[in-house]
Amino acid sequence: MARINENYLKLPGSYLFSAIGEKVRRYEALHPEADVIRLGIGDVTLPIAPKIIEALHAAVTEMGEADSFRGYAPDLGYDFLRNEIARKDYQEKGCRISPDEIFVSDGAKCDCANIQEIFGTDNVIGVCDPVYPVYVDSNVMAGRTGEYDACSGRYRGVIYMPCTAENGFVPELPAEVPDLIYLCFPNNPTGAVMTKEKLQGWVDYAKAHDSVILYDAAYEAYISEPGIPHSIYECDGARECAVEFRSFSKTAGFTGLRLGFTVIPKELEAGGIRLHPLWARRHGTKYNGAPYIIQRAGEAVYSEKGQQQIREQIAWYMGNAGIISEGLQAAGYRVSGGVNAPYIWLAVPEGMTDWEFFDFLLEKANVVGTPGSGFGPGGAGYFRLTAFGNREKTIEAMERIRSI
Amino acid sequence: MARINENYLKLPGSYLFSAIGEKVRRYEALHPEADVIRLGIGDVTLPIAPKIIEALHAAVTEMGEADSFRGYAPDLGYDFLRNEIARKDYQEKGCRISPDEIFVSDGAKCDCANIQEIFGTDNVIGVCDPVYPVYVDSNVMAGRTGEYDACSGRYRGVIYMPCTAENGFVPELPAEVPDLIYLCFPNNPTGAVMTKEKLQGWVDYAKAHDSVILYDAAYEAYISEPGIPHSIYECDGARECAVEFRSFSKTAGFTGLRLGFTVIPKELEAGGIRLHPLWARRHGTKYNGAPYIIQRAGEAVYSEKGQQQIREQIAWYMGNAGIISEGLQAAGYRVSGGVNAPYIWLAVPEGMTDWEFFDFLLEKANVVGTPGSGFGPGGAGYFRLTAFGNREKTIEAMERIRSI
Numbered sequence: 001m002a003r004i005n006e007n008y009l010k011l012p013g014s015y016l017f018s019a020i021g022e023k024v025r026r027y028e029a030l031h032p033e034a035d036v037i038r039l040g041i042g043d044v045t046l047p048i049a050p051k052i053i054e055a056l057h058a059a060v061t062e063m064g065e066a067d068s069f070r071g072y073a074p075d076l077g078y079d080f081l082r083n084e085i086a087r088k089d090y091q092e093k094g095c096r097i098s099p100d101e102i103f104v105s106d107g108a109k110c111d112c113a114n115i116q117e118i119f120g121t122d123n124v125i126g127v128c129d130p131v132y133p134v135y136v137d138s139n140v141m142a143g144r145t146g147e148y149d150a151c152s153g154r155y156r157g158v159i160y161m162p163c164t165a166e167n168g169f170v171p172e173l174p175a176e177v178p179d180l181i182y183l184c185f186p187n188n189p190t191g192a193v194m195t196k197e198k199l200q201g202w203v204d205y206a207k208a209h210d211s212v213i214l215y216d217a218a219y220e221a222y223i224s225e226p227g228i229p230h231s232i233y234e235c236d237g238a239r240e241c242a243v244e245f246r247s248f249s250k251t252a253g254f255t256g257l258r259l260g261f262t263v264i265p266k267e268l269e270a271g272g273i274r275l276h277p278l279w280a281r282r283h284g285t286k287y288n289g290a291p292y293i294i295q296r297a298g299e300a301v302y303s304e305k306g307q308q309q310i311r312e313q314i315a316w317y318m319g320n321a322g323i324i325s326e327g328l329q330a331a332g333y334r335v336s337g338g339v340n341a342p343y344i345w346l347a348v349p350e351g352m353t354d355w356e357f358f359d360f361l362l363e364k365a366n367v368v369g370t371p372g373s374g375f376g377p378g379g380a381g382y383f384r385l386t387a388f389g390n391r392e393k394t395i396e397a398m399e400r401i402r403s404i
Numbered sequence: 405m406a407r408i409n410e411n412y413l414k415l416p417g418s419y420l421f422s423a424i425g426e427k428v429r430r431y432e433a434l435h436p437e438a439d440v441i442r443l444g445i446g447d448v449t450l451p452i453a454p455k456i457i458e459a460l461h462a463a464v465t466e467m468g469e470a471d472s473f474r475g476y477a478p479d480l481g482y483d484f485l486r487n488e489i490a491r492k493d494y495q496e497k498g499c500r501i502s503p504d505e506i507f508v509s510d511g512a513k514c515d516c517a518n519i520q521e522i523f524g525t526d527n528v529i530g531v532c533d534p535v536y537p538v539y540v541d542s543n544v545m546a547g548r549t550g551e552y553d554a555c556s557g558r559y560r561g562v563i564y565m566p567c568t569a570e571n572g573f574v575p576e577l578p579a580e581v582p583d584l585i586y587l588c589f590p591n592n593p594t595g596a597v598m599t600k601e602k603l604q605g606w607v608d609y610a611k612a613h614d615s616v617i618l619y620d621a622a623y624e625a626y627i628s629e630p631g632i633p634h635s636i637y638e639c640d641g642a643r644e645c646a647v648e649f650r651s652f653s654k655t656a657g658f659t660g661l662r663l664g665f666t667v668i669p670k671e672l673e674a675g676g677i678r679l680h681p682l683w684a685r686r687h688g689t690k691y692n693g694a695p696y697i698i699q700r701a702g703e704a705v706y707s708e709k710g711q712q713q714i715r716e717q718i719a720w721y722m723g724n725a726g727i728i729s730e731g732l733q734a735a736g737y738r739v740s741g742g743v744n745a746p747y748i749w750l751a752v753p754e755g756m757t758d759w760e761f762f763d764f765l766l767e768k769a770n771v772v773g774t775p776g777s778g779f780g781p782g783g784a785g786y787f788r789l790t791a792f793g794n795r796e797k798t799i800e801a802m803e804r805i806r807s808i
Contacts, residue, residue: 001613001674002614002615003526004674005523008682043476044475046473047467047470047473048467053464053465053467053468057461057465060457060464063452063460063660072445072447072659072660106692113689118412119406120408141521179405209405210405210406255475256473256475256476257467257696257697258694275408281415282412285538285541286517286545287514287517289662292660294695
């Protein structure tokens with residue numbers, strides 16, 4: 001008799017964004033005249049930059065002609081893209097990463113979710129609280145956690161690393177040592193960043209304890225201040241203890257095109273066994289490469305014009321972030337994030353839960369955000385707004401919030 | 405201390421096609437004048453059909469404009485594609501499958517490899533021998549098998565279902581009942597098919613034993629004879645015991661575009677628990693949807709012109725299959741497959757192993773095929789050629805084989 005993977009039953013019901021969607025739909029059905037502004041979900045809104053569109057068209061044309069048609073892509077990505085990534089994202093920035101350490105994929109979400117497969121189920125994971133839910137849920141599914149405890153909102157057997165206003169939303173090195181440490185900086189959902197010194201501390205900690213850091217750098221392109229590392233490989237010794245995930249989603253608006261990559265340095269080992277060939281084997285067995293035309297689009301991101309165009313887009317989004325930060329502060333809220341990240345994290349007013357604040361904002365200002373507790377119990381009392389909205393709507397949302 | 409997933413260490417060294425590639429490279433280095441013809445790997449060679457290219461260009465243009473840009477796709481696929489699939493592939497062919505039972509993905513390989521995740525690690529799998537290696541390897545990685553036994557070429561704890569000349573390369577219902585049964589018809593690598601009656605027997609068997617059939621129908625578009633089921637849902641009761649995988653790779657040449665889908669009927673349960681929400685949850689957590697432009701390409705496959713164009717391509721490949729079958733028979737080989745599938749399966753001459761035959765064919769005819777034992781010990785003594793090559797080269801390959 002076939003039996004299911006019972007770990008799935010540990011996952012509590014509905015996904016955060018489905019719950020939000022449902023609430024908004026219900027509100028709109030009751031108030032069809034309301035002009036609801038969505039600043040909740042982290043999806044981009046600007047169209048793909050012209051240089052990238054050009055590359056996509058050219059690649060599509062190639063696929064339609066006998067001489068230039070391409071079938072299966074190399075499992076780990078085309079060299080033309082891996083070379084650009086290694087050079088522009090790492091080598092030119094002083095990080096020693098070679099093209100064959102880059103594994104091209106269809107996005108950082110998939111990679112972040114799948115990476116745990118190459119580790120034993122007996123590894124204990126450490127995650128920030130609040131946290132991007134994918135890190136936790138993928139480990140729940142794999143049986144690397146105990147049951148969900150509805151009271152604490154936490155899974156048993158997971159080391160939660162609190163990110164609070166007191167520590168500037170940057171976790172302390174935990175006393176109980178995780179085997180696998182998930183870090184995401186610039187952070188989703190808080191928008192917080194780590195200084196290079198702080199990140200070096202994590203690298204040293206991981207090396208001292210033979211832990212592996214799974215470093216999600218999906219938002220590195222939004223860093224505007226100096227002294228904030230774009231890659232964990234800026235830290236000494238990171239090649240021996242860290243995997244890094246990158247995404248084209250927020251960097252170049254690829255949420256609907258799907259492209260990302262994972263870096264696994266060849267020195268990196270767990271229990272004396274190198275991770276690079278394991279991930280290569282996983283890719284070869286369970287994945288079939290990102291589409292050729294999308295990889296050409298990725299290549300165009302690294303061209304001079306592509307870089308200029310995506311930087312303009314990022315600057316534009318960060319303009320939104322500034323408007324939100326200032327607007328909320330003018331309205332009397334305590335905010336953080338929004339300087340080196342497209343996320344603004346605000347403390348909800350005293351005496352309200354974050355879900356009550358969600359309802360309050362939806363009803364009084366017709367503005368949708370994301371309750372912090374959706375990212376874990378450590379997010380309770382906070383609220384996430386994103387800079388990816390339309391400019392006019394963002395301005396109007398702030399005006400409405402100021403006036404309530 | 406981080407520890408790896410030790411199941412990976414059970415996998416024997418090099419992947420079949422890497423080993424072949426290495427042998428061919430070595431031969432070409434020693435014989436730079438040789439014109440080696442590759443009929444080994446199952447990759448398509450015809451360019452993407454014009455109607456599909458048109459859809460791709462249109463979708464690329466949409467992505468570059470503010471009004472029509474699309475960010476994250478729905479996790480399970482766009483309705484425009486799921487509706488077409490449900491209607492054209494199932495409903496119009498008498499199968500009761502609804503759009504919300506279709507899960508769009510980036511290919512059948514990924515789905516076939518990932519589906520095991522929603523089942524417990526204590527399920528026993530049953531696979532054909534020979535077999536597409538992904539079914540086995542993905543289960544090895546997940547710890548659903550014992551060690552590899554180099555003598556038998558088999559993993560302990562797996563039920564192998566022999567496919568031999570005696571049974572027409574269609575397995576018998578096994579005495580020891582697998583919990584999960586992988587079937588692929590038209591078959592890779594043998595090119596064999598199952599009659600509807602035979603497949604109904606498998607459905608009845610699975611239902612009687614509460615097993616789940618994982619049915620890979622990636623090659624259904626190559627079926628030319630009547631009475632051969634294109635979908636397992638043509639069988640009574642399959643909605644209660646079968647998952648089906650489909651691919652655009654061989655149907656419409658999407659090996660480099662990446663698109664496929666999985667069908668999970670809502671009734672389908674394992675141990676009283678429905679699989680549909682589990683797979684939906686897996687998709688939502690670990691996947692982020694196929695690219696919008698690729699889904700539009702998939703939609704174009706179902707248009708009248710798209711259908712006509714891809715049918716011409718399939719007919720052309722099947723022309724190659726006929727040339728190979730006849731050529732090999734004229735050369736005195738025993739062959740099967742090639743009628744309802746793009747694969748031709750031939751018995752190697754007495755007194756030679758399939759790897760010896762590989763070397764023989766490479767040296768004497770400069771033709772590359774795939775040794776059957778690469779697909780499992782049951783493939784020993786057989787050899788796979790594919791119909792995806794260039795027409796002229798295919799003809800020449802047969803001439804060379806006849807003349808040795």
